[in-house]
Amino acid sequence: xQSQHASNRIAAYSTPVILSGLLLGLVVLVAxxxxxxxxxxxxxxxxxxxxxxxxxxxxxxxxxxSFGHAGYMAIGAYCSAWLTLKPQSKALFLPDLPDWLMxxxxxxxxxxxxxGVLAAFIALVSGAAILRLSGIAASIATFAFLAIVNTVxxxxxxxxxxxxxxxxxxxxVDQWVALxxxxxxxxxxxxxxxxxxxxxxxxxxxxEVAARxxxxxxxxxxxxxxxxxxxxxxxxxALLGHSIGVLNPDSFYLGITFISLxxxxxxxxxxxxxAVMGVLLLSLLIELLVRAxxxxxxxxxxxxxxxxxxxxxxxxxxxxxxxxxxxxLTAGKEFxxxxxxxxxxxxxxxxxxx
Amino acid sequence: MSKLGVFDxxxxxxxxxxxxxxxxxxxxxxxxxxxxxNGAGKSSLLKAISGAVATSHGRIEMDGDLLTGRAxxxxxxxxxxxxxxxxxxxxxxxxxxxxxxxxxxxxxxxAVDVDIAEIYASFPILGERRSAAAGALSGGQxxxxxxxxxxxxxxxxxxxxxxxxxxxxxxxDQVYDTLCALQEERGLTLLIVEQSSLxxxxxxxxxxxxxxxxxxxEGNAAxxxxxxxxxAAYFGQSGKQTETAT
Amino acid sequence: xxNFAQLFFDATSLGGLYAxxxxxxxxxxxxxxLVNFAHGEYIAFCxxxxxxxxxxxxxxxxxxxxxxxxxxxxxxxxxGLVAVASEYAVFRHLRRADPVAMMIASFALGFVIxxxxxxxxxxxxKAISLWPGLNMPVNIAGASVPLLQLIxxxxxxxxxxxxxxxxxxxxIGLEMRAAAxxxxxxxxxxxxxxxxxxxxxxxxxxxxxxxxxxMVTQTGVADVKMGGQIMLVAFIATVLGGLGSLPGAVAAGxxxxxxxxxxxxxxxxxxxxxxDAFLYTLVIVCLLLRPQGLFVPxxxxxxx
Numbered sequence: 001x002q003s004q005h006a007s008n009r010i011a012a013y014s015t016p017v018i019l020s021g022l023l024l025g026l027v028v029l030v031a032x033x034x035x036x037x038x039x040x041x042x043x044x045x046x047x048x049x050x051x052x053x054x055x056x057x058x059x060x061x062x063x064x065x066s067f068g069h070a071g072y073m074a075i076g077a078y079c080s081a082w083l084t085l086k087p088q089s090k091a092l093f094l095p096d097l098p099d100w101l102m103x104x105x106x107x108x109x110x111x112x113x114x115x116g117v118l119a120a121f122i123a124l125v126s127g128a129a130i131l132r133l134s135g136i137a138a139s140i141a142t143f144a145f146l147a148i149v150n151t152v153x154x155x156x157x158x159x160x161x162x163x164x165x166x167x168x169x170x171x172x173v174d175q176w177v178a179l180x181x182x183x184x185x186x187x188x189x190x191x192x193x194x195x196x197x198x199x200x201x202x203x204x205x206x207x208e209v210a211a212r213x214x215x216x217x218x219x220x221x222x223x224x225x226x227x228x229x230x231x232x233x234x235x236x237x238a239l240l241g242h243s244i245g246v247l248n249p250d251s252f253y254l255g256i257t258f259i260s261l262x263x264x265x266x267x268x269x270x271x272x273x274x275a276v277m278g279v280l281l282l283s284l285l286i287e288l289l290v291r292a293x294x295x296x297x298x299x300x301x302x303x304x305x306x307x308x309x310x311x312x313x314x315x316x317x318x319x320x321x322x323x324x325x326x327x328x329l330t331a332g333k334e335f336x337x338x339x340x341x342x343x344x345x346x347x348x349x350x351x352x353x354x
Numbered sequence: 355m356s357k358l359g360v361f362d363x364x365x366x367x368x369x370x371x372x373x374x375x376x377x378x379x380x381x382x383x384x385x386x387x388x389x390x391x392n393g394a395g396k397s398s399l400l401k402a403i404s405g406a407v408a409t410s411h412g413r414i415e416m417d418g419d420l421l422t423g424r425a426x427x428x429x430x431x432x433x434x435x436x437x438x439x440x441x442x443x444x445x446x447x448x449x450x451x452x453x454x455x456x457x458x459x460x461x462x463x464x465a466v467d468v469d470i471a472e473i474y475a476s477f478p479i480l481g482e483r484r485s486a487a488a489g490a491l492s493g494g495q496x497x498x499x500x501x502x503x504x505x506x507x508x509x510x511x512x513x514x515x516x517x518x519x520x521x522x523x524x525x526x527d528q529v530y531d532t533l534c535a536l537q538e539e540r541g542l543t544l545l546i547v548e549q550s551s552l553x554x555x556x557x558x559x560x561x562x563x564x565x566x567x568x569x570x571x572e573g574n575a576a577x578x579x580x581x582x583x584x585x586a587a588y589f590g591q592s593g594k595q596t597e598t599a600t
Numbered sequence: 601x602x603n604f605a606q607l608f609f610d611a612t613s614l615g616g617l618y619a620x621x622x623x624x625x626x627x628x629x630x631x632x633x634l635v636n637f638a639h640g641e642y643i644a645f646c647x648x649x650x651x652x653x654x655x656x657x658x659x660x661x662x663x664x665x666x667x668x669x670x671x672x673x674x675x676x677x678x679x680g681l682v683a684v685a686s687e688y689a690v691f692r693h694l695r696r697a698d699p700v701a702m703m704i705a706s707f708a709l710g711f712v713i714x715x716x717x718x719x720x721x722x723x724x725x726k727a728i729s730l731w732p733g734l735n736m737p738v739n740i741a742g743a744s745v746p747l748l749q750l751i752x753x754x755x756x757x758x759x760x761x762x763x764x765x766x767x768x769x770x771x772i773g774l775e776m777r778a779a780a781x782x783x784x785x786x787x788x789x790x791x792x793x794x795x796x797x798x799x800x801x802x803x804x805x806x807x808x809x810x811x812x813x814x815m816v817t818q819t820g821v822a823d824v825k826m827g828g829q830i831m832l833v834a835f836i837a838t839v840l841g842g843l844g845s846l847p848g849a850v851a852a853g854x855x856x857x858x859x860x861x862x863x864x865x866x867x868x869x870x871x872x873x874x875x876d877a878f879l880y881t882l883v884i885v886c887l888l889l890r891p892q893g894l895f896v897p898x899x900x901x902x903x904x
Contacts, residue, residue, distance in 0.1 A: 063700070065700055065703060065704065067707075129884050129885070129888055130884065132888055132891060133887055133891050134891065135699075135700070136635055136699060136700075136703070136843065137839050137843060137887065137891070139635070139700075139703065140635065140835045140836070140839050141839070141884055141887065143832060143835065144832065144835075144836055144880040144883060144884060145880075145884075147832055147876060147877075147880055148876070148877045148880045148881060151873075151874060151876045151877040151880075152874060152877050155873035155874055254711075254828065258707065258708070258711050261704060261707065262708065265704055306719060307719065308715050308716070308718055308719030309719070311711060311712075311715035312712050312715045312716055312719070315708045315709070315711045315712035315715070316708075316712060318704075318705075318708040319690055319705050319708050319709060319712075322694065322697070322701050322704060322705045322708070323690075323693045323694060323705075326697055326701050404788055405787075405788075406784055406787075406788060425787065425793065426784070426787040426788050427787045427788075427790050427791055427792050427793060430787070430788060430789060430790035431790050435788075435789070436788045438785065438788070442782055442785045444777070444778050444781045444782060444785070444786075445781065446777065446781050447774075447777060447778060447781070451774055451777075451778075454774060455774060455775065455778045455786060455789050455791065456789035456790055456791075458771060458775060458790055458791060458792075459790035503789065504789075507789055507790055
């Protein structure tokens with residue numbers, strides 16, 4: 001006999017397995033039937049999964065909206081670039097790097113980890129200040145943080161190349177690498193959400209005052225979730241850099257902030273499944289709209305929607321979801337095995353998902 | 355036709371029910387106390403009548419007009435005013451501004467100044483401090499201001515939620531004296547949430563006792579203060595404990 | 601001394617601009633707890649309304665042709681209109697939603713407006729010369745001050761006093777202040793929610809339009825990004841002034857303007873490009889010391 005509690009726990013841990021399986025299935029399909037362009041799209045989408053899942057680790061658990069994650073992303077991306085670029089090209093484009101960084105030529109994997117660690121460290125420092133503020137004020141402060149990072153990276157000529165792009169990053173991130181990191185981020189997010197800290201933090205999301213009264217140290221849990229979130233966000237930045245090969249401070253500003261928040265909101269801030277589904281759905285929508293902007297030939301005529309419609313339509317979709325389904329498409333529910341099925345499966349050996 | 359008719363209403367917050375299929379009638383010029391333990395749904399009842407929370411079921415009428423589904427400001431315009439729990443005066447506005455907020459719905463602009471003068475006559479302390487920030491008033495003065503503010507909308511029916519909350523007994527006496535005098539003078543109908551049945555008995559009127567979102571008994575306030583009825587309401591039928599009135 | 605006078609005029613005119621932008625944000629926040637991320641895009645919208653839609657690099661005046669006496673009221677009305685329209689289209693349907701959902705919706709709305717502008721006008725900044733005569737220098741107290749700076753300072757004073765009078769002396773002003781403090785209670789007293797909210801949006805939009813006119817005259821550029829930058833400063837000023845406090849927003853707007861001019865003057869040359877980073881860091885430090893804002897009056901009820 002299995003206790004209800006235990007089967008509930010197993011059900012909770014089935015979420016990342018289902019989500020990872022879904023992503024794996026998609027990648028296998030693309031590898032079998034897709035062309036090169038589709039493979040690139042898949043890689044981009046999976047990098048977004050890493051980003052949005054990282055964002056969810058903080059926003060989904062704490063309920064505080066962060067506009068600053070693109071900043072952590074930039075930090076991770078540039079860090080990985082500093083460590084992996086060839087010394088000659090660094091000497092040419094980034095002459096003010098310290099000597100040890102100038103000579104560094106790390107393999108890509110530890111460089112991505114280093115990018116994540118640096119971003120996590122900056123998350124710790126910035127979060128220590130910002131998270132002392134209450135919800136809305138903290139959100140505005142994260143926006144200020146984003147502006148700080150953007151100002152610094154757009155002007156630090158000899159270290160970041162300022163507004164001229166950093167080029168020549170090794171483009172090692174294909175859909176398999178991105179899948180690996182996406183699964184890692186999903187696992188970490190699920191582990192954190194089901195940890196003591198994650199559960200406590202979600203209690204504060206429901207009712208700040210009551211949680212505080214019951215002795216929950218909201219500040220510490222928020223900070224911990226931001227640091228974990230910062231690590232994977234930094235990694236997602238590194239992955240983005242190494243999938244397109246070019247870095248520019250403006251690729252880590254309002255555009256990506258908007259798109260990642262849109263994905264989170266459309267999917268549903270309340271659940272990890274929502275974060276992943278939001279990425280998949282909006283990525284599909286973006287892909288369709290991009291093709292529509294390029295135009296489709298039907299017979300002899302060429303139909304195309306005006307360029308820029310993509311962003312406008314996604315914005316409108318986001319507003320509609322907020323009005324019609326404020327909790328997102330998943331409404332805060334996770335994909336998971338139902339506990340009663342788990343108990344039955346012991347008896348019948350059957351297995352299914354909802 | 356009664357002044358206020360509440361027919362079979364329910365209020366729920368998410369899945370949590372606060373008021374269950376409650377029916378209540380208040381006659382013109384009557385004074386009705388709503389009493390009962392914490393969480394009985396007293397405040398929710400008042401909020402539902404005023405339009406501040408939505409009902410999930412049932413209908414509410416005043417003078418034959420349907421209140422259900424109307425916005426709070428529309429209900430206020432029909433002649434219903436509210437003195438909410440915790441008074442909720444506008445702390446950053448002056449005393450006089452507080453009184454004037456509710457006059458926007460009146461067509462008799464000339465009478466507003468007369469009414470304000472009348473309120474200052476009833477509550478001299480408010481007149482003295484008319485230009486002071488309302489947040490600087492004491493609790494008792496704020497309660498007077500909240501009552502004065504409710505009067506300024508020229509209502510026919512006033513609902514008062516826990517007027518004695520956080521006030522010294524002597525001040526509470528004063529508040530009730532004022533309320534009763536105003537009712538006499540203006541022919542108002544009063545619906546008052548009052549936890550202390552002893553207080554209700556002393557002031558006099560009809561009393562309904564709520565528990566678990568329903569009315570469990572009602573009658574003359576003085577008779578209702580009878581201990582057994584109360585014990586039953588507060589502690590269930592087996593209740594033998596002595597009740598302590600707050 | 602000359603230097604000081606110059607600095608003074610620079611600081612007050614920039615502070616005035618920031619104060620007006622911050623007022624636009626604080627008004628809406630006060631009345632409906634909405635942090636309006638579309639406000640910057642109202643500003644950009646008003647700027648681009650001056651010129652003919654085209655993706656060419658050279659701007660052709662459209663509304664900008666009109667004489668000032670017509671142009672100013674038209675642009676102010678346009679700003680009010682776009683703000684009221686956005687309330688109608690988006691925020692009205694989110695009245696019962698929590699502030700976070702409204703904030704994200706405003707962010708999305710801003711994104712929509714910005715991309716609509718980009719589609720109509722292209723992404724490149726355009727040179728645009730509105731009232732070039734106003735940039736002529738005048739000599740005051742030994743400092744050579746562009747006429748426009750004086751006009752900005754005077755305008756700010758007029759706008760702030762005008763708004764203060766409106767809030768203090770009129771019926772709608774009283775209702776707005778009451779609603780800003782306790783919306784439900786105001787409605788229970790018969791204050792019409794829609795009237796107050798529409799009024800607040802109209803005022804906020806008109807303030808955005810005023811900011812737009814000043815910025816265009818000052819910089820001579822129409823750029824989709826210009827709204828976003830000033831909006832960030834305005835947010836910071838509203839948080840610094842205590843969310844929802846109008847006098848606080850004005851004071852903090854001036855403060856941020858002054859600090860920013862002083863930083864520009866005193867920072868070593870190589871650090872000047874990083875001025876905004878220093879400014880925002882200072883702000884975060886200030887908030888750590890006083891999380892409820894710098895100018896919250898003691899009598900006001902603490903807000904969440």
